[in-house]
Amino acid sequence: MKKIYYLLMVSALALISSCQKPDYESVKPTVERQGITSLTAYFTSGKYVDQAIARLDVTDPETDVYVIPIPWFFPEESTDPTTIYMSNLRVRAELAPDCKIDPPLTVLDLNQENHFTFTDNRGVSRPIIITGKRTKSAKCNLMTFALTEPYRIDGFINDDTKEIYLFSVDDLSGFKAEASACAHATVNTDLSVAKDYNNEQEVTVTAQDGKTTCTYKIIKKYPTKIPYGFREKSVRQLFNFEPVSRLGFPEYTVTVNPTLAYAGGSLIVCFGDGTTPVYLDGLTGVKQGEINLGSATPGAVTSDEGGNVLITNHVDAGGMVEIYKTKSVTEAPVLFHSFENATDVPVGYHVKVHGNIDSDAVIILTHEGIAGVTETSKYTRVVVSGGAVVSTETIDLAGLALSWGAAPTNAAKVVPVSAKPEDGVMLCYYSDNTITYINGNGAIAATCPLADMDVTTNYNTNVMESKTYNNATYTIHLTTSHFPMWGIGPQLRVFDTSTPTAIKDMKPVLADTAIEWFQTAAQGCAAADVIMAPSADGFKVYIFYFDHNAGVIGGYVADCIDI
Numbered sequence: 177m178k179k180i181y182y183l184l185m186v187s188a189l190a191l192i193s194s195c196q197k198p199d200y201e202s203v204k205p206t207v208e209r210q211g212i213t214s215l216t217a218y219f220t221s222g223k224y225v226d227q228a229i230a231r232l233d234v235t236d237p238e239t240d241v242y243v244i245p246i247p248w249f250f251p252e253e254s255t256d257p258t259t260i261y262m263s264n265l266r267v268r269a270e271l272a273p274d275c276k277i278d279p280p281l282t283v284l285d286l287n288q289e290n291h292f293t294f295t296d297n298r299g300v301s302r303p304i305i306i307t308g309k310r311t312k313s314a315k316c317n318l319m320t321f322a323l324t325e326p327y328r329i330d331g332f333i334n335d336d337t338k339e340i341y342l343f344s345v346d347d348l349s350g351f352k353a354e355a356s357a358c359a360h361a362t363v364n365t366d367l368s369v370a371k372d373y374n375n376e377q378e379v380t381v382t383a384q385d386g387k388t389t390c391t392y393k394i395i396k397k398y399p400t401k402i403p404y405g406f407r408e409k410s411v412r413q414l415f416n417f418e419p420v421s422r423l424g425f426p427e428y429t430v431t432v433n434p435t436l437a438y439a440g441g442s443l444i445v446c447f448g449d450g451t452t453p454v455y456l457d458g459l460t461g462v463k464q465g466e467i468n469l470g471s472a473t474p475g476a477v478t479s480d481e482g483g484n485v486l487i488t489n490h491v492d493a494g495g496m497v498e499i500y501k502t503k504s505v506t507e508a509p510v511l512f513h514s515f516e517n518a519t520d521v522p523v524g525y526h527v528k529v530h531g532n533i534d535s536d537a538v539i540i541l542t543h544e545g546i547a548g549v550t551e552t553s554k555y556t557r558v559v560v561s562g563g564a565v566v567s568t569e570t571i572d573l574a575g576l577a578l579s580w581g582a583a584p585t586n587a588a589k590v591v592p593v594s595a596k597p598e599d600g601v602m603l604c605y606y607s608d609n610t611i612t613y614i615n616g617n618g619a620i621a622a623t624c625p626l627a628d629m630d631v632t633t634n635y636n637t638n639v640m641e642s643k644t645y646n647n648a649t650y651t652i653h654l655t656t657s658h659f660p661m662w663g664i665g666p667q668l669r670v671f672d673t674s675t676p677t678a679i680k681d682m683k684p685v686l687a688d689t690a691i692e693w694f695q696t697a698a699q700g701c702a703a704a705d706v707i708m709a710p711s712a713d714g715f716k717v718y719i720f721y722f723d724h725n726a727g728v729i730g731g732y733v734a735d736c737i738d739i
Contacts, residue, residue, distance in 0.1 A: 211237075211275040211296045215306065217244050217265040220283055223696065224250070229261065230308075240304045244286060245311040248384065253359040253417065258310055262287050267306060273297060277304075316383040316390040317358045319414070320459040323373060325352040328441065330459075330711060331394065332737060338392050340379070343399035343715055343737070348373035356460055360384035399715055399737050405648035405672065406717055406734035411686060415461035416730030418694035419722070423456070423463045428700035428725050433525040433584045436720055437477040437485045438709035442505050443720050443731065444485060446477040448525050448584075453477055453487075455505045458718060461729065470508025472500035475524035479709055481643060482532030485509070488541065490524030491517050497524060497541065499558070501533065513558060515568045519543055521552040525583040530642050531595025534563050538592035540601065543570075547582040555590040559597050567597075576620055578612065580605040580638070584703035585658075591642040593676050594649060600676065602651055605638045611653065613676045622680040624671075631655050634664050636702040642673070643708040645717045646736040649674040650685075652719060654706035657726045658699060665693040666723040668706070688732075695727025 216231045232244045244267070250258050263285040269277055274297035284290050286308025295301045321331035321340050329348075332341040342348060353367040365379040377394040419425040426432050426447060433448030438458060444467060446453035452466040453474050475490030487500040487509055495517050502509035512533065517523050523543045531537030539558040545551040553574040559567045573579075580588040588605035598616035609631060611624040626637055639654040655667040670686035673679055702725040710717050720731040 211272045211294060212242065212277075212304075213270040213272065215242055215244055216268050216270075217246065217286065217308065218268065219261060220264050220266050222261075229258065229265065240302060242304065242306045244306070244308040246286065246308050248310055248312045249360070252313065262308060262310065265308070281306075312383070312385040313358075313360055314383045314385050314388040315358045316361045316381040316388050318363075318379070318381055318390070318392055319356045319358055321353065321355040321379065321392075321394070322459075323348065323351040323353050325370075326350070330441075330713075330716065332715070332735060333392070334739070338390060340392050340394045341397045341399075341737075341739075342373055342394065343397055343713070345398060348396055353379075355379055357381045364389075401646060401715070401736045402738045403647065405646055405650075405685075406736050407738075408685075408734075410737070411732055411734040414459055414718075414731040414733055416692055416728060417461060418727050419729040420695075420727060423454070423461075423729075425729075426724075428695045428727055429698075431584070431701045432703055432724055433476070433490075434703055434705050434722055434724055435476040435478060435526065436705045436707040436722060437479040438707055438718060438720065439479055439483055439485045439502070440504055440712070443707075444477055444479075444505065445722060445729075446474050446487075448475055448490065450474070458720070458731065459733075461731070465505075467505040468502075468508050470500070470502075471511075472509045473498070476527045478527045478529055479707065480529045480532050480537055481645075481710055482534050483712060484533050486512070486527060486529060486533070486539065488524045488527045490522065492522050493517060493520045497556075499527075499539070513565045513568070515556075515558075517556075519552075519554050519570055521546060521550065521554060522583075523556060526587065526589055528589070528591045528641060530592040530644065531560070533560050536561055536595045538595055538597050540590050540592050542588055542590045542603075544583040544587040545579075545581040547586075551579040551581050553579045555588075555601070555603075557592070557597060557601075571618070573603075573614070573618075576614070576618075578603070578608075580608075584701065585636055585638075587638060589638050589640045591640045591651065593642060593651070593673060594644065602640060602642060602673070602676070602679070604640055604653065606636045607633045609633065609635070609637045611640075611651075611679055613673075613679050615676075622677040624679045624682065626655070629669070631667070634659050634662065635667070636704070639704045639706050641706045641708050643710075643717075645708070645710055646714070648672055649676075650708060651676075651679070652706050652708050654704055654721050654723070656702055656704040656723045657693070658702045660693055660726040661696045661698055666691045666704070666721065666726050666728065668719070668721055670719070686732075691721075691723075691728060691730065693723065693726035693728040695725065700725045 278293045294304045323329040349372040437444040442455040443458045472487040473489035499513045500509035501512040526542045529539045537560040541556045543554040556570045590603040593599045600615040613622040615621040636656045641652040651671045651673040667689040669684040704723045706721045722729045
């Protein structure tokens with residue numbers, strides 16, 4: 177998201193909560209006295225009920241006082257203190273065979289010392305104390321680093337060596353910089369002072385606990401690329417959070433038609449409801465403002481592999497479709513292409529592009545059905561060659577027995593497989609729940625049933641994207657949730673579709689099937705989008721996703737640097 181590997185970007189706490197242990201579980205003791213292997217504390221109320229808040233792994237078999245380290249905030253990246261939970265947490269123990277704790281563990285006040293009797297597998301008993309302590313984080317990792325003035329160069333962070341690489345052949349003297357650290361950590365180095373980054377520099381981060389520090393060396397390097405695709409070990413999550421309270425996005429019950437684009441380090445979010453699209457910092461998710469729309473009307477947005485953002489309007493049958501383009505969130509877009517919607521159904525809520533519209537590209541606009549009136553099987557393909565539009569054609573797939581409903585939840589997403597129209601398209605929609613590859617001759621050449629990946633009709637499967645990055649062609653599929661209140665959350669899969677017919681039995685090269693989501697109240701509008709975008713220098717690639725119903729927006733970054 178085999179070169180095959182599964183990336184489960186899941187926190188340790190989420191792993192614990194999905195694999196809850198019984199009060200007494202048989203494990204092999206490491207030494208004779210060892211009897212308590214771990215203690216885990218769980219929420220007993222609120223939105224996180226039955227989830228683990230903290231775990232103590234017992235490494236000292238001689239101890240009789242067990243202090244469970246409760247994080248200062250929960251979730252860790254939030255500013256929600258855990259004080260209110262301390263007095264009402266359920267504690268469970270992992271015990272060696274034939275050991276027991278009396279009285280049995282239940283809901284405890286971890287502000288207090290709770291006294292128990294522990295009996296080991298020899299029948300020997302001793303008093304123990306179980307308590308808790310709120311603990312400030314010792315994490316001090318850098319999340320982002322970039323030179324910002326006189327122009328921007330993103331740094332590559334190697335957490336294993338605590339080094340930041342500036343891949344450039346330019347003169348880097350007199351540059352200012354900026355950096356962000358993990359939750360509640362602080363960047364201590366003043367980066368607003370111009371420095372000579374041709375020479376090695378340093379930046380220091382202090383953890384929330386005020387004691388733990390990390391120092392990164394900043395090193396200028398000349399980059400080389402691996403020959404194909406992104407480097408699997410480089411994939412890391414940039415951010416993942418709830419956007420309604422943090423960014424002011426529409427409530428999950430409001431019907432929107434969301435689309436995403438990326439340009440110049442900014443993630444653009446369009447709601448397809450007539451409002452001006454907003455843009456976020458692509459590295460942190462921090463809201464920065466509204467884009468300059470100029471004369472464009474925002475039905476949908478997307479971006480190509482050359483840094484261009486496309487903005488389309490939404491029109492009914494007979495309306496004039498306008499595609500605007502821009503390379504900046506602050507500069508007014510200009511009209512790139514227009515054509516009449518000569519079909520009997522609307523278009524403009526979904527647009528995707530493969531390639532670079534400054535050279536060669538294929539743009540696809542998927543038409544939508546009309547609720548209670550008709551389904552549709554149509555999409556319009558705009559072919560770009562040498563930076564100019566050479567054809568605009570509406571294609572009907574009715575002869576393939578494929579059809580879909582109205583936007584946003586029941587419409588299909590058709591994406592071009594490459595920048596060549598003869599390579600065909602991929603599509604998926606609810607509740608067909610099958611990725612279908614249609615070749616350049618208009619025939620179904622391969623299918624990938626999502627049921628084989630345990631994707632059911634509880635999911636909405638109509639969110640796709642396709643891009644070429646470092647000689648590899650990827651198709652990205654975001655499976656979104658109809659019922660987040662049932663414990664069903666979004667899933668992200670990335671397929672290498674350089675050979676598109678292989679989709680029929682292909683495993684993802686990247687899969688995150690446990691994205692954390694934050695809306696669990698009720699069913700809302702299951703609308704979403706996903707975008708893949710290379711950095712301007714081509715060394716990094718970003719994948720961003722937004723699931724409106726599940727209440728989550730997030731992103732990953734990977735690179736193709738040979739290190």
